[in-house]
Amino acid sequence: MSETSSSGPQRGTSSNVVWHGGEIARADRERRLGQRAGTVWFTGLSGSGKSTVAVELERRLAEAGRLCYRLDGDNLRHGLNGDLGFSEADRAENIRRTGEVCRLLVDAGVIVLASFVSPFRADRDQVRSLHDAADMPFSEVHVHVPLEVAEARDPKGLYAKARAGEISGFTGIDQPYEAPETPELRIDTSTHSVGEAAGLVEAYLQRSGWLGAGG
Amino acid sequence: MSETSSSGPQRGTSSNVVWHGGEIARADRERRLGQRAGTVWFTGLSGSGKSTVAVELERRLAEAGRLCYRLDGDNLRHGLNGDLGFSEADRAENIRRTGEVCRLLVDAGVIVLASFVSPFRADRDQVRSLHDAADMPFSEVHVHVPLEVAEARDPKGLYAKARAGEISGFTGIDQPYEAPETPELRIDTSTHSVGEAAGLVEAYLQRSGWLGAGG
Numbered sequence: 484m485s486e487t488s489s490s491g492p493q494r495g496t497s498s499n500v501v502w503h504g505g506e507i508a509r510a511d512r513e514r515r516l517g518q519r520a521g522t523v524w525f526t527g528l529s530g531s532g533k534s535t536v537a538v539e540l541e542r543r544l545a546e547a548g549r550l551c552y553r554l555d556g557d558n559l560r561h562g563l564n565g566d567l568g569f570s571e572a573d574r575a576e577n578i579r580r581t582g583e584v585c586r587l588l589v590d591a592g593v594i595v596l597a598s599f600v601s602p603f604r605a606d607r608d609q610v611r612s613l614h615d616a617a618d619m620p621f622s623e624v625h626v627h628v629p630l631e632v633a634e635a636r637d638p639k640g641l642y643a644k645a646r647a648g649e650i651s652g653f654t655g656i657d658q659p660y661e662a663p664e665t666p667e668l669r670i671d672t673s674t675h676s677v678g679e680a681a682g683l684v685e686a687y688l689q690r691s692g693w694l695g696a697g698g
Numbered sequence: 699m700s701e702t703s704s705s706g707p708q709r710g711t712s713s714n715v716v717w718h719g720g721e722i723a724r725a726d727r728e729r730r731l732g733q734r735a736g737t738v739w740f741t742g743l744s745g746s747g748k749s750t751v752a753v754e755l756e757r758r759l760a761e762a763g764r765l766c767y768r769l770d771g772d773n774l775r776h777g778l779n780g781d782l783g784f785s786e787a788d789r790a791e792n793i794r795r796t797g798e799v800c801r802l803l804v805d806a807g808v809i810v811l812a813s814f815v816s817p818f819r820a821d822r823d824q825v826r827s828l829h830d831a832a833d834m835p836f837s838e839v840h841v842h843v844p845l846e847v848a849e850a851r852d853p854k855g856l857y858a859k860a861r862a863g864e865i866s867g868f869t870g871i872d873q874p875y876e877a878p879e880t881p882e883l884r885i886d887t888s889t890h891s892v893g894e895a896a897g898l899v900e901a902y903l904q905r906s907g908w909l910g911a912g913g
Contacts, residue, residue, distance in 0.1 A: 587767075
């Protein structure tokens with residue numbers, strides 16, 4: 484079934500064949516999965532609904548038979564990036580590794596749903612460049628809400644702590660959020676429901692050819 | 699098709715639902731893919747045939763419809779671990795990140811075929827522990843050949859350089875290789891062909907329930 488099957492090695496004839504030709508490639512995995520792999524990068528304020536929309540999108544795509552994986556602070560900060568703090572250098576390294584992990588997962592054929600506040604344009608552009616260099620799709624989704632809406636939601640109680648001065652460098656309070664200028668999508672979750680927001684991203688991926696036939 | 703479909707959110711009813719229940723899990727992805735995800739860790743001397751066997755195994759598994767991904771120095775040292783050298787600390791960090799990347803890929807549902815010389819028992823055990831802690835299968839495959847056979851193959855010309863003193867700390871020459879004491883498999887590629895070696899691993903994975911029905 485793979486393009487490489489006709490170029491396989493002769494088996495059982497030599498004990499020291501060194502054969503690296505016709506290796507299975509991303510395109511083979513994508514064909515097997517019936518999807519185009521790529522990274523959907525959700526960016527926005529804490530409380531904007533990034534992760535909630537990503538979870539709902541994943542559920543819809545999984546029900547349609549797609550293979551997705553969500554990356555966020557929970558599964559990276561506690562593992563791969565667990566050695567990093569929040570200094571300027573560590574923040575840059577955090578985003579670099581995150582981009583590299585996206586690239587590995589996409590190479591494996593997976594649709595990556597990454598949700599990170601990622602307040603700095605340069606960081607997001609760096610992750611985009613990594614994908615461009617590997618000819619991998621990258622779509623930036625700006626999950627937008629007015630600051631006052633995000634702060635009223637405050638699902639983790641972080642805005643309250645930031646206002647009280649208990650945490651510093653909090654995006655939207657004492658650190659800027661650099662909104663994307665030309666994201667592939669911008670969705671306002673103060674006017675769209677979670678289901679509507681996920682539907683908008685799904686429709687975008689469908690239009691863009693990520694979901695293959697029957698998606 | 700997923701177990702979570704009955705617990706989805708109500709759509710379009712509220713603009714600020716925060717719903718994280720019923721998230722798609724590894725088990726859902728494994729079911730979708732018809733395989734059990736895990737890491738096959740190939741360890742052995744340079745020239746032992748680790749990568750060659752991994753490539754052939756990947757080809758067979760892909761032809762049987764399995765989703766695999768190969769990790770090796772080529773796709774990690776140039777990307778994620780590109781900032782690391784070969785000091786003691788960097789070597790440890792290299793193996794830590796590699797283990798974490800295995801874990802993310804396995805969580806995504808992928809069968810990881812990792813081939814690294816990984817000469818130190820403690821390092822391999824660390825990667826195994828990471829998998830154990832996440833209840834993920836980990837199988838160590840010791841790809842063995844007598845040193846003189848590996849050195850005679852010398853596919854990258856590295857043994858010659860090590861003997862000439864042009865590179866130091868080369869496993870088998872001026873750095874020890876700590877052979878696994880109880881690997882899941884040990885395969886001698888001086889007496890088995892590449893095809894036979896890949897077949898032995900495939901049979902092991904089949905016996906161990908990684909390949910699902912029809913693998």
